[in-house]
Amino acid sequence: MSVHIGAKPGEIAERVLMPGDPLRAKWIAETYLEDATCYSTVRGMLGFTGRWNGVEVSVQGSGMGMPSASIYAHELINEYGVRSLIRVGSCGALSPDLKLRDVLAANGASTDSNMNRVRFDGLIDYAPVADFGLLRTSVEVAERRGVPMRVGPVLAADAFYTDRPDLYDVLADYGVLAVEMESAALYTIAARFRARALTVLTVSDHIKTGEKTSSADREQTFSQMVEIALDTIIA
Numbered sequence: 001m002s003v004h005i006g007a008k009p010g011e012i013a014e015r016v017l018m019p020g021d022p023l024r025a026k027w028i029a030e031t032y033l034e035d036a037t038c039y040s041t042v043r044g045m046l047g048f049t050g051r052w053n054g055v056e057v058s059v060q061g062s063g064m065g066m067p068s069a070s071i072y073a074h075e076l077i078n079e080y081g082v083r084s085l086i087r088v089g090s091c092g093a094l095s096p097d098l099k100l101r102d103v104l105a106a107n108g109a110s111t112d113s114n115m116n117r118v119r120f121d122g123l124i125d126y127a128p129v130a131d132f133g134l135l136r137t138s139v140e141v142a143e144r145r146g147v148p149m150r151v152g153p154v155l156a157a158d159a160f161y162t163d164r165p166d167l168y169d170v171l172a173d174y175g176v177l178a179v180e181m182e183s184a185a186l187y188t189i190a191a192r193f194r195a196r197a198l199t200v201l202t203v204s205d206h207i208k209t210g211e212k213t214s215s216a217d218r219e220q221t222f223s224q225m226v227e228i229a230l231d232t233i234i235a
């Protein structure tokens with residue numbers, strides 16, 4: 001057991017999908033994985049291991065925001081030997097040409113978080129990026145599945161409710177597609193410990209138009225994103 005994950009050694013696969021929502025993890029395990037078993041209920045942050053097309057895959061909830069996701073990424077990699085992590089999350093669209101339920105892969109993540117400023121002593125604006133191999137595979141998988149997945153940068157924000165929507169407009173001008181809350185930390189920690197990481201997202205709401213999906217939709221209906229992530233992680 002690690003401090004935040006209740007699995008015994010060997011109970012977590014080398015390949016892990018990481019939704020923020022632990023109940024999305026449960027839905028993924030029950031819907032997609034063969035012989036799925038729950039290995040952790042610590043803090044209600046559920047984790048499961050099963051098989052996808054015969055290959056062992058785990059699904060681990062990571063919570064909301066970079067401090068929480070960092071804990072799970074760190075322990076998965078360093079205490080359980082995880083080598084590949086794909087975040088499967090929801091996001092708010094910044095780009096006007098994205099619509100609800102569109103799927104995108106984050107090739108890089110800008111952030112307003114202070115975590116990397118502390119890490120690099122405020123001297124370097126580190127650029128957290130996706131693993132190129134996973135990103136390339138996800139694009140091939142999406143094409144094979146006929147899903148028009150966008151690839152581009154996201155903002156990993158500390159706050160869900162922002163006081164500075166004007167900054168979202170500036171970021172959209174610079175080609176940032178969407179806002180979520182974990183990818184910069186995930187990409188940074190994976191790079192630090194030589195693991196592979198990618199984020200695949202589904203647009204759950206549109207920041208400009210105010211359209212949104214329900215929390216039940218966010219928990220149990222973002223199937224295209226999950227299927228792309230599962231095919232990618234076993235490739």
Ligand SMILES: O=P(O)(O)O[C@H]1O[C@H](CO)[C@@H](O)[C@H]1O
Pocket residue numbers: 019020021063064065088089090091160180181182218
């Ligand atoms: O749907 P998940 O994976 O939790 O991702 C997004 O949803 C949460 C906010 O509602 C944040 O964690 C954000 O990154």
Ligand SMILES: O=c1cc[nH]c(=O)[nH]1
Pocket residue numbers: 090091092093160179180181204205207
């Ligand atoms: O972090 C997130 C996730 C979904 N929608 C948002 O606006 N922000």
